[in-house]
Amino acid sequence: MKKIGLVIASLLLLAGCSTAVFDQKTQLNDAAQTILTQVSKKTTLMNELDADAGAFPSTFEAAYAKDPNQDFSSEGPVAALISKREATYKKLETSQNKIEQANTTLTKINAQGSKLPQQRLSDALNSLKLAHLDHKTFVTYYNELTTAETTFFKTVSNDPSDHKAVEAALTRLMQYTSSLSQQAEIVSANLETVTTETKALQKAIAKLD
Numbered sequence: 001m002k003k004i005g006l007v008i009a010s011l012l013l014l015a016g017c018s019t020a021v022f023d024q025k026t027q028l029n030d031a032a033q034t035i036l037t038q039v040s041k042k043t044t045l046m047n048e049l050d051a052d053a054g055a056f057p058s059t060f061e062a063a064y065a066k067d068p069n070q071d072f073s074s075e076g077p078v079a080a081l082i083s084k085r086e087a088t089y090k091k092l093e094t095s096q097n098k099i100e101q102a103n104t105t106l107t108k109i110n111a112q113g114s115k116l117p118q119q120r121l122s123d124a125l126n127s128l129k130l131a132h133l134d135h136k137t138f139v140t141y142y143n144e145l146t147t148a149e150t151t152f153f154k155t156v157s158n159d160p161s162d163h164k165a166v167e168a169a170l171t172r173l174m175q176y177t178s179s180l181s182q183q184a185e186i187v188s189a190n191l192e193t194v195t196t197e198t199k200a201l202q203k204a205i206a207k208l209d
Helices: 002-054 056-066 076-112 118-158 163-206
Strands: none
Touching: 002 056, 002 076, 002 118, 002 163, 056 076, 056 163, 076 118, 118 163
């Protein structure tokens, strides 16, 4: 009876280990797929946001030429452009939050050890960490841009007829736009690395028993 009991206990232990590995594999796969999906979405949104920010000068100049006394921040094509950009930014942040959640899952699984593709998992986590840091910088630049826009609109409203002052203010604003665009390129490059490392992780996961 003791031998039978030991055999049963051993089988249960093996079954438990197999289930644990299966659960880890499933969680890894789900997290990796979430990252790939959201990185793709985020890249598209990043490009859209960058394009909208870059379209500000020509949009403003056309609206200003038509009616320099309008409230550019709340009506007309300029306000519509900003509203569109802000909506895109919110979607971008939603994608980033989902990436962070998946990253948390990978981090927890990595801490568990077991039969995991440690090198591939570490590479994926490292790329996610760098992408996260660059995203934080991007957010900082974006917030600075929105502050600069507020200052710009105040300058315009103070004296819409002062073309030189408006032109100078627009030039200053575009410096923030340029910096944001440069940071967007850095973020996009790191997202490409995240995609590469995550796909490599997926291949390693597929080989798990």
